[in-house]
Amino acid sequence: DAGITQSPRHKVTETGTPVTLRCHQTENHRYMYWYRQDPGHGLRLIHYSYGVKDTDKGEVSDGYSVSRSKTEDFLLTLESATSSQTSVYFCAIFTGTYEDTQYFGPGTRLTVL
Amino acid sequence: GNSVTQMEGPVTLSEEAFLTINCTYTATGYPSLFWYVQYPGEGLQLLLKATKADDKGSNKGFEATYRKETTSFHLEKGSVQVSDSAVYFCALLDMRFGAGTRLTVKP
Numbered sequence: 195d196a197g198i199t200q201s202p203r204h205k206v207t208e209t210g211t212p213v214t215l216r217c218h219q220t221e222n223h224r225y226m227y228w229y230r231q232d233p234g235h236g237l238r239l240i241h242y243s244y245g246v247k248d249t250d251k252g253e254v255s256d257g258y259s260v261s262r263s264k265t266e267d268f269l270l271t272l273e274s275a276t277s278s279q280t281s282v283y284f285c286a287i288f289t290g291t292y293e294d295t296q297y298f299g300p301g302t303r304l305t306v307l
Numbered sequence: 308g309n310s311v312t313q314m315e316g317p318v319t320l321s322e323e324a325f326l327t328i329n330c331t332y333t334a335t336g337y338p339s340l341f342w343y344v345q346y347p348g349e350g351l352q353l354l355l356k357a358t359k360a361d362d363k364g365s366n367k368g369f370e371a372t373y374r375k376e377t378t379s380f381h382l383e384k385g386s387v388q389v390s391d392s393a394v395y396f397c398a399l400l401d402m403r404f405g406a407g408t409r410l411t412v413k414p
Contacts, residue, residue: 198350227402236313236396236406237351252402284350295341296402298350 197221198299200285206305213272215302217285219265225288226268227296228252228260230281237284243268275306309334313397313405320387320412328382328408330371330397339400340364340373340380345407346393354382354395387412 197220207213217226224245229237229252239252241260249260257279259271272279285299314329332340339358343351355364357373357380364371369384380397389412397405 229404234406236404238404239402242402286351295353295356296351298343298352300348300350 198285198287198297200283200299200302202302203300204303206307207275208307209276210274213275213304213306215270215283215285215304217268217270217299219268219287221287222265223287223289224265226262227286227288228258228268228270229284229286230254230279231284231301232281240270240283272304275304277306280304280306309338309399309401309403311397311399311403311405314408315406316408316410318408318410320410322389322412322414323386324412326382326384326387326391326410328395328397328410330380330382330405332378332380332397332399334378334399334401337373337375340371341398341400342369342371342380342382343396343398343404344393345396351396389414 199218201216227242228240231237238254240258243249243262261269283302286296288296310333312331341356342354344354345351355366357364360373360375362373371380371382392412394407394409396407
């Protein structure tokens with residue numbers, strides 16, 4: 195357990211509304227990631243962060259923005275949610291040690307109607 | 308660019324059957340390779356990994372060998388249990404994942 199929590203765990207919203215998902219970690223790891231999981235696609239990287247205020251895009255970043263003002267929190271925002279963004283969203287941290295392992299949060303199920 | 312191709316599922320086996328889930332990769336160099344497991348309603352957990360060619364990762368009776376000749380990292384288990392029912396993901400160190408293979412083991 196790497197002390198990763200996500201909130202909310204479930205959310206239903208309407209098309210066009212803004213949505214923010216939060217990832218919180220308790221162990222001060224530098225690297226944090228947001229993925230989405232969809233049937234047939236596995237996990238796809240949306241954005242990642244390599245430190246406070248340092249973020250970069252992943253392979254499916256369109257329609258998403260992120261912010262990291264504190265080491266422990268990484269926020270994912272959908273500025274104007276669309277039905278294609280209905281998915282399960284996972285946050286992950288990378289320990290950056292020899293173990294080279296990612297640890298994942300429990301996920302947020304987002305439904306956009 | 309780097310990519311991972313994973314055997315499509317779903318896979319349904321009887322308890323104590325032999326399991327193989329195929330994974331092949333395309334990558335520059337020799338990145339670390341991983342298998343993750345996702346149980347229902349949970350996030351992914353690392354199952355095993357290999358960091359260089361010919362390495363064998365193993366955990367909980369599962370094994371996978373890093374084969375650079377065939378660019379493969381197939382997951383195997385000699386005798387599956389009902390509790391192994393889950394979705395399995397192959398991944399590269401650069402955070403690229405396969406599509407996942409759902410395994411169901413029946414008693």
